[in-house]
Amino acid sequence: MQTFDIVIIGAGPAGAASAVTARKRGLSVALVDKAVFPRAKLCGGLVTGRCAAHLKEVFDLDLIPGLFETRKNFTFHLGADDLGRLDDVPPVHLTMRWDFDRLLYARAIKAGATDFTGRRVENLDLEHNTVTLEGGQVLRYGVLIGADGVQSFVAKALFGRAFDPEKIGFALEIEAPSEMPDEDTPLRIDFAAADWGYGWVFPKSRSTTVGLGGIQARNADMGAALAAYRAKLTLPEGAKVKGHFLPFGEAKTRPGRENVLLAGDAAGFVDPLTGEGIGYAIESGALAAEVGARAIREGRPILAAGYYRAATRPIRTSIAQARMLRPLMFSRRLQPFFARSFAASRGLKRAYMHLLSGDTSYPAILSRVLVRLPGKITRHLVTRGRAG
Numbered sequence: 001m002q003t004f005d006i007v008i009i010g011a012g013p014a015g016a017a018s019a020v021t022a023r024k025r026g027l028s029v030a031l032v033d034k035a036v037f038p039r040a041k042l043c044g045g046l047v048t049g050r051c052a053a054h055l056k057e058v059f060d061l062d063l064i065p066g067l068f069e070t071r072k073n074f075t076f077h078l079g080a081d082d083l084g085r086l087d088d089v090p091p092v093h094l095t096m097r098w099d100f101d102r103l104l105y106a107r108a109i110k111a112g113a114t115d116f117t118g119r120r121v122e123n124l125d126l127e128h129n130t131v132t133l134e135g136g137q138v139l140r141y142g143v144l145i146g147a148d149g150v151q152s153f154v155a156k157a158l159f160g161r162a163f164d165p166e167k168i169g170f171a172l173e174i175e176a177p178s179e180m181p182d183e184d185t186p187l188r189i190d191f192a193a194a195d196w197g198y199g200w201v202f203p204k205s206r207s208t209t210v211g212l213g214g215i216q217a218r219n220a221d222m223g224a225a226l227a228a229y230r231a232k233l234t235l236p237e238g239a240k241v242k243g244h245f246l247p248f249g250e251a252k253t254r255p256g257r258e259n260v261l262l263a264g265d266a267a268g269f270v271d272p273l274t275g276e277g278i279g280y281a282i283e284s285g286a287l288a289a290e291v292g293a294r295a296i297r298e299g300r301p302i303l304a305a306g307y308y309r310a311a312t313r314p315i316r317t318s319i320a321q322a323r324m325l326r327p328l329m330f331s332r333r334l335q336p337f338f339a340r341s342f343a344a345s346r347g348l349k350r351a352y353m354h355l356l357s358g359d360t361s362y363p364a365i366l367s368r369v370l371v372r373l374p375g376k377i378t379r380h381l382v383t384r385g386r387a388g
């Protein structure tokens, strides 16, 4: 048996951020992943300004050319309606997760985390603080961080299931041929390409990522929705369709218990309007390591979950506020109102883009949007938001 201050399960953005942060605090770290890196991860690869700030802070990583492509133009659609184009918005960045995740993982190992990638977790013993890996090796932890994605083994061990099937999102993607985009090539967003969701076309130099996602329970046939979207975009047949769950606004109110913490998708930290999760994964992964280090330093690892719940409150508040706005963009009843306002208003489009790029927050947007809406709609949003 090997003993570590912190054992991290999952070496994606959340786990790598935990590992780097814990090493900066001088802790011993085991980084476990069932995959060997580089590994595939289904994702649009959109990196917002908010995410870029976390990359700099946690990994000291700049937006280096080759790994990131910058875009500043968008087009928006709803069904057959063209809602307009917006140029020179605050920039967003595109990356390929194959390379991006490999780099973050490499930073974690370089920082001194012990590498247990290529090893699936077979058992967790929460009472004795041990993790058993495939092959029988046992790791003992002071604090365990479950950064093992939306189908988290650690969340299942804590709560009996990784997510609520009624609330979970699901997304499909294909990689279509690249049309050699440049910085002026717009990214495309199609609201309502899926029910309670949207579609996207992100042209990159190696391929064009095309996808759609929405609440799974409201989309009985997501495959048919993607086929219709492909037809609308007049994309050639043939590209392989891949699917993945997306915790689309299902943040756990208690993202851990005692000395076991959940970070990133395992905690449900994904924006319910935009589907952005990489930034929250890095932020929450780093916070989990920070509070783990504090609890270990104080000699009371079981206090970690309480510290973590407090530290991640701003993330949950943002997600809750985005959920409040969600019916405005996604519900059939309010969507025509949204479409009319969005098409007519550069201000609303800009507000959406500032949100996406990370230089404004949901509290700021919410207060601006709610005061402009008819009282009936505001009350409807607040009630729906509370109900989830």
Ligand SMILES: Cc1cc2nc3c(=O)[nH]c(=O)nc-3n(C[C@H](O)[C@H](O)[C@H](O)COP(=O)(O)OP(=O)(O)OC[C@H]3O[C@@H](n4cnc5c(N)ncnc54)[C@H](O)[C@@H]3O)c2cc1C
Binding pocket: 009, 010, 011, 012, 013, 014, 015, 032, 033, 034, 035, 039, 041, 042, 043, 044, 045, 046, 047, 119, 120, 121, 147, 148, 149, 150, 151, 152, 153, 171, 172, 173, 211, 213, 244, 245, 246, 263, 264, 265, 266, 269, 270, 275, 276, 277, 278, 279, 281
């Ligand atoms: C189709 C799609 C498009 C998306 N597009 C975007 C986007 O454009 N921008 C954005 O910001 N977000 C996007 N997201 C969300 C984003 O991909 C996630 O929020 C992000 O990857 C979360 O990072 P993570 O580290 O929590 O989990 P992951 O990246 O999923 O990493 C989890 C790791 O845990 C490992 N693991 C799982 N189970 C075990 C186990 N039992 N034992 C050992 N290891 C295990 C996995 O191998 C994996 O490496 C998208 C998601 C989907 C599905």
